[in-house]
Amino acid sequence: MNIGISRRSALIGSAALSLASAAKAVPGREDMRLRILPTRVYRSVFNARENMDGWVLFLILEAVEQQPFRPISLHISYRADGMVVREDRISGAALNGVARQDISPSRLTGQTPNPPVYWPQAFRVHCYVPHEPVISDLLFELRLADAKGRVHRITLQTPIIDYEQRTALIFPFRGPGIISQAGVLGGGHRNRSGAFALDAIGLAANHAPMLKAGSDRPQDYAGWGRSIIAPADGIIVNARNDRPDQPKDGESNPAYYAPEYPNGGDVGNNVVIDHGNNEFSLIAHMRMGSVRVRPGERVTQGQQLGELGNSGDTSGPHVHYQLQNGPRWEYADGLPMRFTNVSGLARGSYFDAS
Ligand SMILES: [Zn+2]
Incomplete structure (x- = not known):
């Protein structure tokens, strides 16, 4: 019983890290969840390709216990007007190719959560889609296996935010x-x-x-x-x-x-x-x-x-x-x-x- 309470408080504690993102975890397991960094996903034009938008972010598995996982697949759904309009699926060597084990809460937030949380698995995710239709949300679904071979499915939905800059800036040199x-x-x-x-x-x-x-x-x-x-x-x-x-x-x-x-x-x-x-x-x-x-x-x-x-x-x-x-x-x-x-x-x- 106590374990359940401490797990719950561990995740509440981590939310207080000022990491709390606009992203919503879909209810399910309470001892692990997905989060993203940067904490918000802003709409931006990808100038290097014709008429494309893009996002690059860390998708992070956060767990209250330090344990190894084997990633199986990552599914990315792009939604516009409430409808899934595009999907990417990454698995096998391609998923291992974007997996990162070298990032941690202290390194990327400057804080050590107490009680501790762990980032046993993270992925560097690149998303590129045409300007039209305008994407409103990204939905990530990660499937992975724990050390006992049990398969877990964890999801995260995050909105694409049109950032409204508040400061009128001039270039820093003339x-x-x-x-x-x-x-x-x-x-x-x-x-x-x-x-x-x-x-x-x-x-x-x-x-x-x-x-x-x-x-x-x-x-x-x-x-x-x-x-x-x-x-x-x-x-x-x-x-x-x-x-x-x-x-x-x-x-x-x-x-x-x-x-x-x-x-x-x-x-x-x-x-x-x-x-x-x-x-x-x-x-x-x-x-x-x-x-x-x-x-x-x-x-x-x-x-x-x-x-x-x-x-x-x-x-x-x-x-x-x-x-x-x-x-x-x-x-x-x-x-x-x-x-x-x-x-x-x-x-x-x-x-x-x-
Ligand atoms: Zn620079």
């Missing part, structure tokens, strides 16, 4: 540039908060990326040292200024990563701005010593934060920008965003931010 890497749908930024992130290289007036051909010095990039500005008003909640710039173009040398990011992902000298409406801007990889704002300081749109640099996990001077729903990029969801002074940004886009 002048010409090119998007070198965009969000996860284009193969970039695979971490939880980077789903809609942009990397931008500053260009010269003639669209050249380098001022000196053939140089491998970051300082010879046209964008090096360009003013990085606040995309919108807000309060600084994080500012880092002490990380050395990577010295050589084309190399992201781990020797220059901050100790807390030995495996990469280091955002280097960065600023996080709280826009006061559950939207936060992360601006990363600035030049060492250039960051001129401090936590607690109020900034206004267009105010200089620092200079474009090459600090952290980067192989060439650029600015990384993302909008996220919390102050810590490691544990926040990325948010779809657009700017008021440039539009249609995707990987490879040239732009001029006036």
